[in-house]
Amino acid sequence: MINVVENVNKYVFCYLFSFSLHSTAFFSPVFSAEWEAEVLANINALTGSCVVVPCRFRYPGGQKPSSRLSGLWHLHQKEENLNTKQYILAAEVSKVIDSFKDRTRLLGKLGDDNCTLEIDGVKDHDNGPFCFRIEIPDQDNFSFREGCVSIxxxxxxxxxxxxxKEKSYEGRPDTITCSVTHTCPSHMPVLTWSWPFDNEIIIHYNNHKPGIWEVQSILSFIPNARDDDSDITCTAKFHGGKSSESKMSLRVKRKMGFTLLFTSSV
Structure with missing residues (x-):
């Protein structure tokens, strides 16, 4: 029987980003006098899967609710020109260029100064750079062209x-940990084991560093002498259908047997 326990306490879901203590403090004021955004300059992404781009921003004036803000993402322009701007995400779907329609969504809550973007079904030409734009009705609009992300x-x-461990011991509880990093926390990789015997699996979801997340699976078991030289495989299946695996050979040290001999003399 396999018992699976998921531990999500360490997992930071995609629209609760805080890049660092510095950035948290940087975006904390209720009032701001500048237009500023913090976006990763470069991020890696697996083709066919999805990528989440952490993003935070601030703008002049007091903080406003999401209902009074409109967030868009577009391809970088050297010079601002609304007539030639190519949007990859916009509330008006007609504005979005065909190659990105139905593949992007805003994960962040604009009212919390969070402009986090998800791109699904990543293609090898989704290079960017991509920039965030905020529009505030009856006030002002701004494209953050100095802080864009390339994929x-x-x-x-x-x-x-x-x-x-290099060696396991018969009858003594042991663990093997399998972990993989990824850039798609909204569709996390699934880790599975080839181990067929009784065990417990604990799964952790971690925010590894800005733009990179980690899934960790811990296999707990009690090795038997018959398990010596057994191959154990951990397989990672990613959103979009791709998979990879790693294998190890278990080395089990048998318990030592003792025989007591009693002799008597006449």
Whole structure:
């Protein structure tokens, strides 16, 4: 029987981003006199999967509710020109260029100064740079062209990393950890084990660093002598259908047997 326990306490979901103590403090004032945005300059993404781009911003004046703000994402322009701007995300779908329709969504809450973007079904030409634009009806609009993100796509998914002891001991509880990083926290990779015997699996979701997340699966088991030299495989299946795996061979040290001999003399 396999018992799976998910631990989401460490997982920071995609629209609750805080890049660092510095950035948290940077965006905390209720009143701002400048237009500023904080976006990762570069981020990697697996083709066919999705990528989440953390983004925060601030604007002049007091903070406003989401209902009074409109957030858009567009391809970078050297010079601002609304007539030639190519949008990849907009409330008006007709504004979005065909290659990005139905593939983008805003995960952040604009009223919380969060402009986090998701791009699904990543393609090898989704390079960018992509910039955020905020529009405030009856006030002002601004494109953050100095803080844009470029995407580097790759076709082969990362292999899971296995962490384990060189030797296990018969009858003594042991663990093997499988972990993989990714850029798609809204559609996390699924980790599975080939181990067929009784065990417990604990899963952790971690915010590894800005723009990179991690799924970790811990396999707990009690090794038996018959398990020696068994292959154990951890497979990571990513959103979009791609997968990768890593394998290790279990080494089990048998319990030592003792035989007591009693002799008697006449």
């Amino acid at each position: 580097r796509s790759f076709d082969t998914p990362e292999k899971p990393k296995l962490t384990y």
